[in-house]
Amino acid sequence: MYPTAERMRIVSLLPAATEICYALGLGEDLVGVSPECDHPAAARTKRIVSRSLLQYEGRSSGETSRMVGERLASAGALYQVDVLALRSADPDLILTQGLCDVCAPTLGDVEDVARHLPRQPEIVSLDPHHLSDVLNNIEQIGRTCDIGDRAANVVDGLRRRIERIARQAALADDHPRTVCLEWLDPLFIGGHWVPEMIALAGGVDAMGHPGEKSRRVTSNEVVGAEPDVVVLMPCGFDLDRTRKEATTVTETSWWSDLAAARMGRVWLVDGSSFFNRPGPRLVEGLEILAHILHPNIFLKLPAPTDAQPWVG
Numbered sequence: 482m483y484p485t486a487e488r489m490r491i492v493s494l495l496p497a498a499t500e501i502c503y504a505l506g507l508g509e510d511l512v513g514v515s516p517e518c519d520h521p522a523a524a525r526t527k528r529i530v531s532r533s534l535l536q537y538e539g540r541s542s543g544e545t546s547r548m549v550g551e552r553l554a555s556a557g558a559l560y561q562v563d564v565l566a567l568r569s570a571d572p573d574l575i576l577t578q579g580l581c582d583v584c585a586p587t588l589g590d591v592e593d594v595a596r597h598l599p600r601q602p603e604i605v606s607l608d609p610h611h612l613s614d615v616l617n618n619i620e621q622i623g624r625t626c627d628i629g630d631r632a633a634n635v636v637d638g639l640r641r642r643i644e645r646i647a648r649q650a651a652l653a654d655d656h657p658r659t660v661c662l663e664w665l666d667p668l669f670i671g672g673h674w675v676p677e678m679i680a681l682a683g684g685v686d687a688m689g690h691p692g693e694k695s696r697r698v699t700s701n702e703v704v705g706a707e708p709d710v711v712v713l714m715p716c717g718f719d720l721d722r723t724r725k726e727a728t729t730v731t732e733t734s735w736w737s738d739l740a741a742a743r744m745g746r747v748w749l750v751d752g753s754s755f756f757n758r759p760g761p762r763l764v765e766g767l768e769i770l771a772h773i774l775h776p777n778i779f780l781k782l783p784a785p786t787d788a789q790p791w792v793g
Contacts, residue, residue, distance in 0.1 A: 489626055490573045494531050494562070494591065497760035498576035498607060499524050501619050504635055504761045505628060513570040515560075517717075520754065520762075530566040533559065542715065542726055543666035562594045572602045574625065579608040609759040610673045610692045612681075616640065619761070639764050643681060646771050646779075650683030653775050657709035659684040660741075663716050663752065665729040668703065669695045671714060674763060675756060682771040683778075684710065700735040710774060711741045713791070714752030720786060723749045727791060747791035748773050755787065 492513035493499040499518040502511055508523055513530035577591045595602060605625055609615045616636045623632020659679050661671035672695035676686035687706035688698060695716075703711075713730070715723055727749060736742050750756060750773075755766030769788050772779040 490571055491576065491626075492530055492567065492570055492572040492574070492602070493518060493576040494560075495576060495578045495607065496520070497615075497758040498578070498618075498622070500758065500760040500762065501622055502576075504619070505623055505626070505632055507622075507626060507628075510626075512572060513567065528566060528570055529563070530570055531560055531562045541666065542664060542729055560590070562591060564594055564597065567594060568598055571598075571600065575602050575604045576622065577604060577606050579606045607759070612643065612674045612677055612763065615674065615759045615763060618759070635761070639761060642764050643767060646767055647681045649778055650681065650771055650775060653683045653778060657684045657746075657774050658687040658707060659710045659712065659774065660687050660703055660706055660708040661689075661712045661714055661756070662703075662730070663695050663714055663757070665713065665715055665726055668698050668700065668730070669716075670698050671695060671756065674759065675714075678756075678763070678767050678770055679774075681767055682774050684770075684774045700733065704735055704738045708739065708741050709744075709746060711739060711747045712750055712770070712773060713748070714750050714756045716757045717753050718751075719753050720749060720751040720789065723752065724789070731791065742791075745790065745792075748788055749791055750788045751786065 489507070489510045490512045491502060491507060491510045493502060493511060494515050496515065496517045496519065499511065499514050500520055502508060503521055503524065511524070511527050514524055514527040515531045516529055516533065518524045518527070575591055575595065591604060595604060603625070605621065607618045609618055616639060619636050620629070620632045623629050661675050661679065663669045663671040663675070670688045672689055672693050676689040677691040679686045680691070687708045688702065713723055713727055715726060718726065730736055731742070741747055750769060755762050755769055773788060
């Protein structure tokens with residue numbers, strides 16, 4: 482725990498953790514972030530203390546998958562902590578994760594680097610699988626930074642929004658069978674908190690289960706699931722990139738076998754901002770998803786930067 486009179490020195494190696502810090506009013510305490518920490522805009526002004534060892538810029542979904550697969554198969558790391566930058570940042574606290582090798586440096590990597598720092602920082606690793614875990618992570622960071630009451634207020638506000646969506650969605654007469662695709666080549670369905678979000682928004686996840694990892698599926702499985710709604714939310718992609726990549730699936734021979742595609746119930750969303758990162762903006766993602774599934778109940782349209790129907 483840290484006295485409130487002292488400013489902490491926090492390094493966040495995870496975009497979601499960076500967003501949590503800003504939500505808790507700890508933005509000024511951040512002295513280091515990862516290259517992917519891009520929200521809010523102020524995060525982009527912080528010192529970069531890690532880097533990706535693969536260059537994904539301009540790569541298609543399939544090319545990215547092959548690059549990552551080859552690196553993992555050879556037991557190579559995908560991220561590297563910049564030891565000199567981290568030493569210069571001199572953190573009291575490092576926020577990292579144990580959820581995904583593809584997203585950020587993992588706990589073991591960070592611990593190895595931290596052992597060689599002149600002053601040993603506290604390391605907090607986040608490993609959420611449900612929405613409740615994300616809320617608990619917010620409170621955990623708050624307690625670690627001795628702002629537990631502030632964190633409790635933030636979580637209370639998020640929980641009220643979640644409950645409001647759930648109450649309204651319960652009024653729906655139907656519960657659309659929904660498939661959320663978190664990667665397009667190969668196909669992966671959304672896991673962890675995504676099936677829970679679908680249920681809270683008044684739908685039924687046709688392929689996934691709450692808390693389970695995202696998993697690879699075949700096109701035959703997607704067609705066989707008979708979804709009423711399909712949402713494309715590739716991990717790490719904003720809406721513009723998702724729109725460009727959508728043809729990876731929409732121009733395949735099996736796509737027209739989907740009733741959702743024939744009925745115009747396919748949506749593109751900003752997965753990176755609102756669905757992939759286990760931070761406060763998942764609640765905004767839930768609100769977007771509720772509108773997609775039940776536009777007559779949730780009348781407020783998402784802004785064009787949040788979600789768009791696919792027009793093939």
